[in-house]
Amino acid sequence: MGITASELRIDSRRMKKDFEELSRIGATDDGGIHRPAFSQAHLKARDWFVQRAVRMGIENHVDGAGNHQAVMSCGKNDAATLLLGSHLDSVPFGGRFDGALGVVAALEILETVKEHGVSLDLHLCAVDFTDEEGAFVGLMGSRALSGQLPRQEVDLPSGSSDEFHRALERAGINRDSIFSAGAATGTIAGYLELHVEQGTRLKETGADIGVVTGIVGIRSFRFNFNGRADHAGTTPMDRRRDAGLGACSLVLKARERFIQNFPGCVFTVGNIDFTPGAFNVVPQTASVSLEFRADDIQTLDAMETAVYGEAGKAADDFGLDLTIDKLERTVPVHLDDHMQKALSSAAEQLGLFNVYLPSGAGHDAQAMALICPAGMIFVPSENGASHSCREYTRWQDCVNGANVLLQTALSLAGAQMIT
Ligand SMILES: [Zn+2]
DSSP: OOOOGGGOOOOHHHHHHHHHHHHTTTBOTTSOBOOOTTSHHHHHHHHHHHHHHHHHTOEEEEOTTOOEEEEEOOSOTTOOEEEEEEEOOOOTTBOSSTTHHHHHHHHHHHHHHHHHTEEOSSEEEEEEESOTTOSSSTTHHHHHHTTOOOHHHHHSOSSOHHHHHHHHHHTTOOTTGGGGGOOOTTOEEEEEEEEEOOSSHHHHHTOSEEEEEEEOEEEEEEEEEEOOOEETTTSOGGGOOOHHHHHHHHHHHHHHHHHHHSTTOEEEEEEEEEESOOTTEEOSEEEEEEEEEESSHHHHHHHHHHHHHHHHHHHHHTTOEEEEEEEEEOOOEEOOHHHHHHHHHHHHHTTOOEEEEEESSOOHHHHHTTTSOEEEEEEOOGGGOOSSTTOOOOHHHHHHHHHHHHHHHHHHTTOEEOO
16 A cells, blocks of 8 residues: 655755755855855855756746746646745845755655655745745745835845846846735745744754744834034043943943833844044934834834833933834735644644744745645754854754644645555
8 A cells, every 4th residue: 555645754965955055155164155145156046956856857947036836737737835935035144944944845745745755736836936035035936926015125125236136137126026026816826935933942942843933023223313413531420421331331231121011022132333433523323223023013013112212311311313114015915824733733743842922033934825725844054053154953853843733734735645
């Protein structure tokens, strides 16, 4: 008697070969990778995806936002498609696993289904989303596919607009085509993503698998304090309007208040820019780049009110003017309950200890969750390291994650072995 669908497993050696091939593209000497969106290394990784799909005999489609979609038609013609995937771009000098693992696993699942002759009620698609990490526009591909990408973000990308234009050209994309990538209603049955945890909770709990419950929302701002430039030697302390002091006061006071009032949430100041920025000049302006994250809108609103209050006080205390630029605002999302249950029961069936946990990092799944049931699997990150060459996940953990992805996809797609 042949095996049943629930006994199917991915081919660990084949997936490892793929993963290692991909890890060599944009590899750095310290064991990491440097593959920012649209860099030469990223374009090579994109080619690798296409070649991999061709080798499998599967049709690859590139949409207007440059997302790669390798589609395996399994269901009836009018069947919806279950998407599996992640992203091939990296942060500058990032790790090998972030994004790449989810894409390699998605391709391996298609290969496994193909080689075993499984009949499904849904089409399967392995997807590689464009610019997840935001070299130019964060979550560009997944937000374009889910119809959630505001035009102003494409018009005002991070980095220069010209650079973005040239980058898109290199990948054969144009600005307007990005908006044609939106999926037609009803064509997507769901989205599943395997990703490294990028934190330490799985290691701390001894779990093999994390079933992600939701993804935090992020709000980022620039607080601009404006005072007066003065001589650092001849201006008495009580006559100064020192913009630097307003900035420093905001950082410390807001931190204190956030820790007290919003336990579990995170608050970060990543940069402060002083002008004129000389040893012997009292700063005229200080610009504070600040972000915070929480998993519900009410908390994000309360955090925003709190930080405005602290910034206003800091400006008053030091006699400064204040302007605020509102930058990124992503909405926290809850991942589909049915997907969570399906992932957890696939893990149980594979004998893997699994826990439910929220994600503190942004992922393509948060964009997809707005248009279809979306689910995410985390596998343990050694020492929680990520966005760094130190990023590492044991191969057995990668295989476990891929098998949970496989079994969940099979059960959602009503798999039957063809006898
Ligand atoms: Zn990622």
